[in-house]
Amino acid sequence: MSRSSDLAALARLLADDTRARFCLALLDGRAWTAGELAALAGVSASTASEHLGKLVGGGLLVERRQGRHRYVQLAGPRVAELLEGLVAHPEPVRERPVSLRMSRVSAALARGRTCYDHLAGRLGVAITDALAGRGLLDTSAGFALTGEGVDWLTGPLGVPPEDLRSSRRPLAKACLDWTERRSHLAGLAGARICDRLLANGWVKRVGTHRAVAVTPAGTEALRTLLALDVTRLQ
Amino acid sequence: MSRSSDLAALARLLADDTRARFCLALLDGRAWTAGELAALAGVSASTASEHLGKLVGGGLLVERRQGRHRYVQLAGPRVAELLEGLVAHPEPVRERPVSLRMSRVSAALARGRTCYDHLAGRLGVAITDALAGRGLLDTSAGFALTGEGVDWLTGPLGVPPEDLRSSRRPLAKACLDWTERRSHLAGLAGARICDRLLANGWVKRVGTHRAVAVTPAGTEALRTLLALDVTRLQ
DNA sequence: CCGACGGTTCGGCTCGCACCGAAGAGTCCC
DNA sequence: GGGACTCTTCGGTGCGAGCCGAACCGTCGG
Numbered sequence: 001m002s003r004s005s006d007l008a009a010l011a012r013l014l015a016d017d018t019r020a021r022f023c024l025a026l027l028d029g030r031a032w033t034a035g036e037l038a039a040l041a042g043v044s045a046s047t048a049s050e051h052l053g054k055l056v057g058g059g060l061l062v063e064r065r066q067g068r069h070r071y072v073q074l075a076g077p078r079v080a081e082l083l084e085g086l087v088a089h090p091e092p093v094r095e096r097p098v099s100l101r102m103s104r105v106s107a108a109l110a111r112g113r114t115c116y117d118h119l120a121g122r123l124g125v126a127i128t129d130a131l132a133g134r135g136l137l138d139t140s141a142g143f144a145l146t147g148e149g150v151d152w153l154t155g156p157l158g159v160p161p162e163d164l165r166s167s168r169r170p171l172a173k174a175c176l177d178w179t180e181r182r183s184h185l186a187g188l189a190g191a192r193i194c195d196r197l198l199a200n201g202w203v204k205r206v207g208t209h210r211a212v213a214v215t216p217a218g219t220e221a222l223r224t225l226l227a228l229d230v231t232r233l234q
Numbered sequence: 235m236s237r238s239s240d241l242a243a244l245a246r247l248l249a250d251d252t253r254a255r256f257c258l259a260l261l262d263g264r265a266w267t268a269g270e271l272a273a274l275a276g277v278s279a280s281t282a283s284e285h286l287g288k289l290v291g292g293g294l295l296v297e298r299r300q301g302r303h304r305y306v307q308l309a310g311p312r313v314a315e316l317l318e319g320l321v322a323h324p325e326p327v328r329e330r331p332v333s334l335r336m337s338r339v340s341a342a343l344a345r346g347r348t349c350y351d352h353l354a355g356r357l358g359v360a361i362t363d364a365l366a367g368r369g370l371l372d373t374s375a376g377f378a379l380t381g382e383g384v385d386w387l388t389g390p391l392g393v394p395p396e397d398l399r400s401s402r403r404p405l406a407k408a409c410l411d412w413t414e415r416r417s418h419l420a421g422l423a424g425a426r427i428c429d430r431l432l433a434n435g436w437v438k439r440v441g442t443h444r445a446v447a448v449t450p451a452g453t454e455a456l457r458t459l460l461a462l463d464v465t466r467l468q
Numbered sequence: 469c470c471g472a473c474g475g476t477t478c479g480g481c482t483c484g485c486a487c488c489g490a491a492g493a494g495t496c497c498c
Numbered sequence: 499g500g501g502a503c504t505c506t507t508c509g510g511t512g513c514g515a516g517c518c519g520a521a522c523c524g525t526c527g528g
Contacts, residue, residue: 004255007321011248020242047517049476068474068525082319089244302495302504
């Protein structure tokens with residue numbers, strides 16, 4: 001509430017092209033006069049004065065009056081880091097990633113099979129989280145497995161290496177879990193993990209639906225393999 | 235130019251209170267539907283839809299259509315860090331911070347620069363210090379030049395005596411140096427010293443602005459004239 | 469004291485944009 | 499297929515904010 005208006009107020013300081021120009025110029029760490037900044041940005045002295053008033057008032061700049069000059073400077077290294085972080089923000093990709101947009105047919109197919117061969121729900125998310133420290137990368141483009149992750153699958157978990165080779169299916173894929181509202185691991189790796197847990201009797205199906213439950217043996221195995229305590233999943 | 239408009243465009247995404255609310259809610263890492271966010275922010279579904287279009291288009295969020303729902307999520311951990319950095323921005327302090335850490339570039343400015351028409355920064359202060367034993371008095375009322383000091387200017391430094399006569403401008407004056415937090419020599423004498431050093435090629439301007447650097451010839455000259463080793467200023 | 473200069477304040481103009489409601493498209497469930 | 503639901507698109511409205519020029523103030527130098 002108040003935090004959101006704070007965030008918006010701070011962002012509003014940088015949302016103007018002229019003020020953004022000022023701040024980028026000041027990123028060199030030096031102090032500039034109001035007139036220099038006005039000339040740089042191509043605005044009148046009065047406009048620059050108003051902008052500087054806002055930037056100083058918002059804590060992004062500090063000022064120092066000396067004689068008839070008004071020197072301004074970035075308020076500190078934190079502000080510089082903030083600006084650099086914003087400037088470094090990558091351009092959004094023009095075309096939408098394929099995995100995010102499904103055709104009608106594949107959507108229907110996804111609906112029927114969603115989470116069918118891999119684990120979902122709190123258990124799926126918890127396993128995904130536990131894997132995040134063991135070779136599963138959560139990138140903005142989706143999930144990816146490192147060599148360490150593959151070694152974990154073929155080693156401790158015991159997935160035959162040839163089962164991880166597939167002509168077309170991606171190894172790791174993010175699947176949005178709509179009870180948890182977070183992504184869980186899908187793709188070939190997700191399916192193989194589910195295979196192993198079922199085959200080892202660590203997880204078994206409940207009833208005719210897709211619900212699964214962790215067995216006592218599975219609880220122990222997950223604690224050993226992933227330091228995951230499934231009894232705390234509620 | 236293009237970087238400043240990029241920065242402004244990105245900041246503009248967060249400059250609206252409603253969009254800021256969305257982003258803060260999404261900071262929990264989960265995926266939210268458009269309707270949930272609309273209700274949270276207290277705006278209509280149509281308004282929320284437009285906002286989400288901008289946030290996704292700007293690369294801050296990624297979306298995932300599932301059925302009739304539109305799930306959105308922060309685009310990645312980098313975006314989350316960016317947001318946290320912004321909300322962590324401290325309220326502007328009324329009084330100026332005691333010391334500002336400087337970037338590499340501002341360090342150059344701290345080393346030497348001109349202030350109006352005289353030298354400032356570490357170089358200006360060092361020259362002032364060196365002159366203190368050669369006819370510059372540092373009194374409680376400010377700086378003053380003795381006859382010895384005037385002789386040094388017109389003799390070894392080579393300032394034409396008539397250039398030291400001015401109807402009203404004080405010969406020696408103290409100017410507070412904002413990087414060194416000490417006074418350096420200003421006034422007519424300070425200006426003439428700066429003139430000579432520039433004219434002799436002992437100091438030259440760096441870039442288009444006020445930063446200056448001592449040349450090799452200047453290093454030698456200052457050692458001879460003032461027993462000042464400028465290589466130790468850094 | 470005067471002129472030059474840097475910066476500020478103020479009135480007024482214009483344009484962008486956040487907002488809504490209504491209509492429409494797509495999806496789900498019965 | 500029908501009805502409920504979610505989201506999107508599209509006019510239309512009103513407020514906020516950036517911009518300028520003119521007048522003004524304080525400082526500097528002669």
